[in-house]
Amino acid sequence: MNVKRIGVLTSGGDAPGMNAAIRGVVRTALYYGYEAFGIHDGYKGLVENNIVPMKRNDVGQIINRGGTILGSARMESFKQLAVREKAIENLKNLGIDALVVLGGDGTYRGAQELTKMGINCIGIPCTIDNDIASTDYTIGFFTALDTAIWAIDKLRDTSFSHQRCTVVEVMGRYCGDLSIYSGIACGAEIVITKETGYDRDSVIEQVKKAKAKGKRDCIVVVAEHILDVFALAKDIDDNCGYETRATILGHIQRGGTPSSYDRILASKMGSYAVELLRQGLGGQAVCANGIEIFHLPIEEALTQNKPTTDLYQFLEKLN
Numbered sequence: 001m002n003v004k005r006i007g008v009l010t011s012g013g014d015a016p017g018m019n020a021a022i023r024g025v026v027r028t029a030l031y032y033g034y035e036a037f038g039i040h041d042g043y044k045g046l047v048e049n050n051i052v053p054m055k056r057n058d059v060g061q062i063i064n065r066g067g068t069i070l071g072s073a074r075m076e077s078f079k080q081l082a083v084r085e086k087a088i089e090n091l092k093n094l095g096i097d098a099l100v101v102l103g104g105d106g107t108y109r110g111a112q113e114l115t116k117m118g119i120n121c122i123g124i125p126c127t128i129d130n131d132i133a134s135t136d137y138t139i140g141f142f143t144a145l146d147t148a149i150w151a152i153d154k155l156r157d158t159s160f161s162h163q164r165c166t167v168v169e170v171m172g173r174y175c176g177d178l179s180i181y182s183g184i185a186c187g188a189e190i191v192i193t194k195e196t197g198y199d200r201d202s203v204i205e206q207v208k209k210a211k212a213k214g215k216r217d218c219i220v221v222v223a224e225h226i227l228d229v230f231a232l233a234k235d236i237d238d239n240c241g242y243e244t245r246a247t248i249l250g251h252i253q254r255g256g257t258p259s260s261y262d263r264i265l266a267s268k269m270g271s272y273a274v275e276l277l278r279q280g281l282g283g284q285a286v287c288a289n290g291i292e293i294f295h296l297p298i299e300e301a302l303t304q305n306k307p308t309t310d311l312y313q314f315l316e317k318l319n
Contacts, residue, residue, distance in 0.1 A: 003120075003277050005035040005096045007051065010068040011042035011075075011110065012103040014254055015126040015140025017262035018068040023059040024270020025100045030056055032278065037096055042103070043110055044073040046087040051094060063263055066143075066255045068102075078110055088117055098282065100273045102126040102139075105302060112283055112298045120282025122273040123298055126266075128254055131175035134301035135287040139266045141177065144253045148182040151249050152219065156186060159217035165207060165242035167220045167233045171253050178253070179223040180311045186219060189319055193223040195308055200235065207240040218242055268293050 008025045010018050022038070029036040038058070040050040062069055077083050091099075098120040101111045104127040111121035125132045128144035148170050159166045172178040176193025183191035189210050192198050203220070210218045220236075222229050233246035258266070269286045272293045276284050285301035287294050 003034060003097045003280075005037060005094065006098050006100065006274065006277060007037040007039050007091065007096045008054075008070070008100045008102070009039035009042050009046060010070050010072045010102045010126065011107040012072060013127060014067045014072050015128050015138070016066045016143035016254075016256055016258035017139040017266035018102055018126050019059075019062040019065045020258060020263045020266035021102050021124055021126065021139060021270040022068070022070060023063055024267040025274055026054050026059045027056060028271040028274040032274065034274075037094065038070050039099075041071040041073040042075065042107075043078045043087065044075045045071070046090060047075070047078070047083055049090045051090065051096075063267070064257055066257055072103075074106075084113055084117060088114070088119060091119055098122075098277045100124060100270070100277070104129070104138075105132060108132075108285060108298050108302055112302075115283035115298070120277060120280070121298075122276050122282070122295075123285040123301070124266075124269045124273055125286065128171060128178065129173045129175045130177040131173060131306065132285075132301065133304035133306035134285055134296050136289055137265065139262055139269065140258070142261045143256060143259045144171070145178060145181050145185070146259055147253045147256055148178055148249060149185045151247075151252070152182055152186040152188070152221070155247060156217065156219055159219065162243065163216050165218040165220065165233075165236050165240065165244040167222060167229045167236070167244065167246040169222045169224055169229045169246070169248040171249065171251075172223050174225060175306065176223045177309070179221050180309065180315065183219075183221040184311060184315055184318070186221075187318070188219040188221045188315075189215070190218075190220040191222075191312070191315060192220065192226055194226065196312060198227050200232075203232070204235065204239050207236050207242065211241045
């Protein structure tokens, strides 16, 4: 495949480091003499033909910015063949030969379908949840982790001051990585995720033990979609001897200046995606094994199961 024009889009939830990846794609494409195009608002912009040329200066001063300069949107209708055909028509009218798409598993599925329809696509894993099993870490995860740690540290200060238990809900969709990593980093007494399961009596007993040991405060970290943190806080308040509060960190975890790790990972992945397109490859997902970058077919990336981390046993030892 003789690539001449490469498009780049960001889809799904924004993640710190997306801009660094966009920069990596655009500047590597220009380095090889390709033309680069930015597609605004994800697959929605692809269908609505919201596509603009991008030059070197268009991605200047963005490596340190959170969010995505291209914008993002979710588009359920992109699953429909007729909608994707409209996207393909827009690409062909502009002479765009290939796409680099930044996002999570839903974004990958869109890229997989477009590749089947003749547009080579490369997926880059960008999600704070770290829920793509084919890569050790996704772009945005460590920045979101830093934000969660920053918030929980502050909650620990006030919990200690008032001899409280604080129940904190962090994001992660259905992956517990943000919860267990932040729990270890902040010295949480209890972490509750899909991987641990939730047993109300066991949690109450653990909090009671913390109180009996003379702990002045207690932190319980909970992954979203597991339970009602306000109901759990009331349960602990009623049964464990701690005045208890609940806090939901929410979307504050999504934004902010990307960490050094996320900037470097995103830059490497963005550049690597263009290298794959130079080889005529499509339907591939960029992955990281430590600091090494590699690729797998998107189909394989989507079917892998994320292994259960041994960090849960490690947390138990620390407490």
